[in-house]
Amino acid sequence: MADHSEVLRGIRKYPGVSYPTLVPNMTGLKAAIEAGAEEIAVFASASEAFSHKNINCSIEESIRRFKEVTEHAIKSGMRVRGYISCVCGCPYQGAVKPEEVVRVASLLRKLGCYEISLGDTIGVGTPGSVRSLLNILLDPTAERNADEKFSSSELAFGIKVIDSSAGGLGGCPYARGASGNVATEDLVYMLEGMGVSTGVNLPKLLEAVHFIHGVIGRPPVSHVAQVMAPPSVGLRLKEDSHL
Structure with a gap:
């Protein structure tokens, strides 16, 4: 803190x-x-x-x-x-x-x-x-x-x-098994699919998720972030594959 x-x-x-x-x-x-x-x-x-x-x-x-x-x-x-x-x-x-x-x-x-x-x-x-x-x-x-x-x-x-938490980040160091929180993007995807309007821009949210995971140096763990990467992220991944 x-x-x-x-x-x-x-x-x-x-x-x-x-x-x-x-x-x-x-x-x-x-x-x-x-x-x-x-x-x-x-x-x-x-x-x-x-x-x-x-x-x-x-x-x-x-x-x-x-x-x-x-x-x-x-x-x-x-x-x-x-x-x-x-x-x-x-x-x-x-x-x-x-x-x-x-x-x-x-x-x-x-x-x-x-x-x-x-x-x-x-x-x-x-x-x-x-x-x-x-x-x-x-x-x-x-x-x-x-x-x-x-x-x-x-x-x-x-x-x-x-x-919830973008990318499922977080978790408590004093609780075994608490490796993260509910991923906001998974939650938004589910609710919108149920017809519940969240007011959240999912593509923008995914951009933020991939940005922060790039900063901490590990891929996002949420299902939605893995299969719905923004175009800019997909381009970077493609470029990295040639290195």
Whole structure:
């Protein structure tokens, strides 16, 4: 996170687009404010074991740490988004009970998070397990969840915010098997094929994906990026083959 301020200052910002900045503590919040951030993100885990491995504290301790951060951010006019990791399973403790996810989600909402992202950190979730989790989280009879807003990948529940990463980049170094994230280009291709308009320009997205993978020196892992390379990329690959 050392270069987050430099990145935030350097990107071209477009009206109507959110640029949330991950903030772990007050030092990070101060840097985000100085860099012009308008929205921050805080993260907690639904797994005690993962919380200790990832940020070296319990879930309750992490929430107490975030309390000062979120209060100061909201007073400064910033929006706060919450993230929960390991909602479907943990590499250290195994299964994670839905009730634990509900508990952490409620704590984040009390901190003032306007939206909560549900993260299947190691990719063990199935359509069945995700539906079971969302049935509990979004139970209209449960007063604690009446105001919850969630971000997941379950369209059947009317959820329309899905987190992904261009080229599938990312992953958590503290989670075995978390080699990357859902590739944005695969997600956009699937949704558009289902008749769901995303507003994303897929050819432009693919140009960005191949650019960043060229910078890091490895080919993209997503299916769409492999079979739908932009013409400029295809030309470069053809030229490279003659070397």
